[in-house]
Every structure is written in structure tokens, then in C-alpha cells.
Amino acid sequence: MAAFTFNLQKKIEPSLVTCGKFDGSHPCLAIATSAGSILIHSPHRQPPANIIDSSHENLERRLEWNGEIAELQIGRQIISLCTGRLHEDERDILIIGMHTHVLAYQVEENADLFYKQVADGAYSLAVGKLSWLPNPVTIIGGNCSVTILNNEGIEIFWTVMGDIVRSLAILDFDGDGENELLAGTEDYELKIIKEDLILWETKETAPVTALAALSGKQFAYVVGNGTVGIYEGGQRLWRIKSKHRVVAIKCYDVNGDGVMELVTGWNSGKIDARSCINGDTVFKLQINSPVAGIVEADYRRTGRPDLVIVSITGEIRGYSAGSIIDTPEPGVAIRQLIAKKQALLMELRQRNNDNSSSSYLSTKLAINAITARTAARLVLASGPGLFIHCVIVFAEGVFEGETLVVHPKIPVGELEIELRPAKNTPVDIHVKVCLGSANTDLFQVFEIVRQLPPFSMYELIPRPAELPNNLRNCGVSFQISERPQRVVLWLNQSFLLSEEFIITDESSIDIWFRGMRDNKIHCLQISSTGNAMIQTQDPNLAGDIIQSLAMYLGIQELGSEAKFPDEEQKLSSALERIKDLKEVDTRLQADAAGGSTLLKNLVVRLEDSRILNDLENMRKRLHQLKTINGDLIRAHEFRVNSRKELALTLKELNVGVRYAARLRVGHAATSTVTRCRAAIQEENTRALVTALQNG
Structure with missing residues (x-):
């Protein structure tokens, strides 16, 4: 039963709901609407008497109160929203993220704390204290980057990411009492x-x-x-998947037992709470419209926080701890027991009818080099007198929808399944195999778990008689101080080999392998003295190998020298395009300003003609207005397309910087990012190439 409910009568943007104490004591909801404004609901305070008007550039912001609700007009699309404290006082600051700017707004004073242009956009936001910085900061997840601003809006940290950063969180990951930054990106990464x-x-x-x-x-x-799902210390505790999309998550003690549960809001209108330990459902309820956000706030001033649920239609519900325990319907427990009884009876029947006591199932992973397009394969073979009727394979990122069901028309004794992981990461393969005699309808179900190594899509090949021309000037070289035997252990665990790779103490490592995704040849050479070289045209593969090898060997610092002419040319061209696009954008802004001025003058003249009842001049001015307005619309469309191209080019540059950073480990990687960032800001192509090559 809801403790309170009301409706704002506004359409709310999903995932753009937050809560803060903007006056230091009263919790208020801050919600982004589809009209490009922020609604602030404050049920326990009166709006301030003194209003300070503040504006920047083309934004005209004014907090207009109407009873308990104030509306802040932004005038631009809002893509992220959060609250937090940036000063020593107890008042929260409202942080608003847009495609080109970030606004830190003091609601109580109706004034901007800072208004910062961010070229990479503000797709996610977080406010808090990080271990390596002395004061609370604003963290911005952008287009392939993470930017950190101090309380004055000055950039104090920047690093590159693999794709758009869609989510951020601050937590003590390693339990050392200091906060780290957790980031999630569009290229599926958690860091x-x-x-x-x-x-x-x-x-x-x-x-x-x-x-x-x-x-x-x-x-x-x-x-x-x-x-x-939930991770703990880098290990996944549990996860569940639904056909619906999750909009919001929040930690809250729903049943009042002192243990926090994970509350999830879905776009179907369902809200459920699950145990943080095993994911078991504690309660669930259904509302009439999709969920827009979930926050925790002492909204009734009772001294205990409520769970506040906001829907996209503007409906707001509040639940207190212990008031939303899911009560099972009468007969549910009996139906569950009957279903369990039926399952046990069927299993008993299967065991009684099973005359085969020597059944077995063998599994192996191997490289399939028979087909033209080679792939890793899973080979399943059943015992004598048994046949494989059905196989269900679950593997993340391997199949569309993550699951493959193989159902042979005729039961077979051996079955091969091709596996083609898209990325160079380990993949856990969960297999369920239904075994039985040829004409039975009762099966034995075997569950098997295997792990596909990270570089399973590369097959070892003999050394070519002649070095390919495309590898002569490409690759990365570095130095490691490890025995070759340890590198061999890494090779045997990271590649899918038919037999283990073995060397002696004095031997060097020289392996050649072909990528089964693009059929390109690569080489890894490590001498007995530790001089290593990866010859490849793919900087992404080189980075994956270096990062995997460094993690396995426990290497904390590793520098390298890299040369990838195609990548260098690509990034140099991107930097030149950015120069041109910035010039075009500046010119378009000037043209738009001139057109706006002319438009205002024509409107004044049109009004004069109307007052004087000069119909001929009115028609003339209207025709001029129509022409200029059309020109402004076309110029705006051109400017929007130019901005999109600029964002894509910046992403291309940031991805290239990330490739360069992954060729190093530790401070060498950080130095590479810093030097590349400086070269991009200075638009210095030569410095950028030097940073890519030498770090």
C-alpha cells in the first residue's frame, strides 16, 4: 500500500529523475520533462522570496514557483541529471548534462555555480569524493571519455574510454576505505x-x-x-534477464529487516526487489505506466526514508520500509508443491525406464580448420546406445540472443557446434544436452560448463616462407623481464591449441597465427632476453595481447614503441577534419547571428506596416521573412549535421587514443593519454603521431 501518491500532470523523461536537499534539509524531487525543462517538487518548504536571475549565452533560466512545484527552463535537450554536494555546506547542487554543456545549478539561490562546455557531451553524471582528489568533484561520462571538474567547473582530470560512457558510480571497490570510479560504456565494458x-x-x-x-x-x-545483476569485488554474484528494459535501480530495505535489497524499475511498469546475495525476488508490484525513475528520500519528514517511484506520466508513489512486502495469493504454495511433485514423479519414471547404466558424454573444444571460414567448435559425443536429441548452448556475445538451440531432425551420436566470439575476451559456455535412446520421450539432461579462451578465434599456423609485406613496418615492440616458460603458460591458457606449446629455457618464442574473423596473419616473437614484438596491422589485437599478458604476468609498468601507419594516417586525417569542422561551425554561428538580427528588424518593420495599414509593404516584409526563415532553417540543419560529424570525428580520435594507451601499462599508458590529449587540443598532428608511436 502506497504511503502517498500524487500526479505532476507532466510527461517525464525515463532515467532522468533524481532527489536532493537543495536547502540542506528538505528533500526535493528533480525531474526532467520532455519539453526540455526541470521540474522541482518541494512539499515541505516555501519558494524563496528573493530571486536572483542568472543567464549564460543563449540560455535564459529562471526558477518559476507555482505552489510546491518550480520549473527550470533549460531550452536544450537534457540527457543526464544528478545531485550532490560540491562544497562543505549541506546543500546539494543540481547537475544537468546536455549534448554540449554541463550546468551546475544552485536551486536555493536560483543561480549557476558553473556552466561548462564539454565537446564530448555529458551522457552520464556523478558527484562525489574520489580517493586521489582532495575535494568532491563532478564526473562526466562523454563520447569515449571521462572528464572530472572541480567545484568551479575547471577540468582537473581526463581519460579515454572505448565508447560513449552511459553510466557512472562511485564506490570502494577493493575495500581499502578509498573510493574508486566505476564506468560503463556502450561497447559493453565495465571499468x-x-x-x-x-x-x-x-x-x-x-x-x-x-x-x-x-x-x-x-x-x-x-x-x-x-x-x-550484482558484482562483488569483481565476481558476479547473480544476474537475471527479461524481455523488458530496466529503467532504474535503487538499493532499499523494502521489508524492513535491516538488509538492503535491489529495487528495479522496468519500462513495462513492473517494480521488483531482489536479494543482493542471490537475486531471489522479495516483492513485486505493477503500476499503470512505465517507470521513469526510483529514488530514496524522507519525503514525509518521518525520519525514515521512503521509496519514491516516478512514472513517465508524472504519477509519483511513495512506499515506506516494510509496507510493500509481497503477500502470496491463496493456493500459490500448494500449486508450487504440486508442480514439484510432478517433476519428481517424472524424474522417477525416467530413472525406472533407463536401462543404460554406462552412459557418458564427452566434451572438447578444438579448432575447426576444415571449413573455409574456420571457427572454434564444440564437439559433443554420446555413449553407446544413446543419442543427442537437443542441445542448448548459452554463451555471452557469441550467438544472437546469447542462446543457441540445436535440435537435429534425427537424433545423432556426435554433434559439432561452431562458436564465433566477436571480441578477444574469455567466454563461459553453458551447455545442456538431452540424451536418450532413439525413440524415447524421456531424456537425461547433462549440464556442462567450459570456458573459451580469449584468443580462441586465432589459429596457429607454420611460419611463412616470406614475411608478408603488410607486416614489415607494422607492430609494437616492448621489453619484459619474465622467463619464457611463464609466457608459454599464458599462451597455452589464452589460445585454443590442439596440443600444449613447449620450449626450453634458452629458446625464444616465435608463433604465427591467423585471425579467423578477417583471415589476416599476425606474429608474436619473444627472445630469451625478454625482447618482445607483436607484428600485426591491428592495434586492437596488439593491445589485447599486451593487456592480457601484463595481467597474467602481474606487470604493473610497461612501455612500448608502436608503429601502425594506417592508424596514424587515419587519426591525422581526423584531426585535420576537426580543424575544418570547427572553422565551419564558427562561420555558421556568425551567419546565424546575422540572420537573427535581420529577422528581428524585419519583424519590427512588418509591425510598423501593419499599424500603418500598408498592405503592400506587409506582403513584401512577409515574403522577406519567409525567405530568411527558410535560410535560417537550412543553415540550422547544416549546423546540426556538422555537429554530428564533429562528434563522430572526436569519437574516432578518442578510440585511437585508447588503442595507443592499451599498448602500454601503468604510467606509460597515462602519459600516452595525456600527450595525445594535449596534441588534440593544440591541433598538432605531428605531436599526436609521436605520442602514438612512443607513448
């Missing part, structure tokens, strides 16, 4: 960042759209395919 180090990273199955810090070292995550 823990501590200053210039990546403490932990993993890949998910879809873009990471939401993150929430929980108690201890736990955090919850949401990906775009309807999956929600």
Missing part, C-alpha cells in the same frame, strides 16, 4: 578507475546503461538487453 590505473575491467553482453553502488564492495549493473 574500475583509480587515478591513472585500471584496477579491474570486464565485458558484458550489451551497453551498460545504469550502475549503483551497494553496501561493501558490491555494485549493481544494468545492460541494454534487459539484464540486471
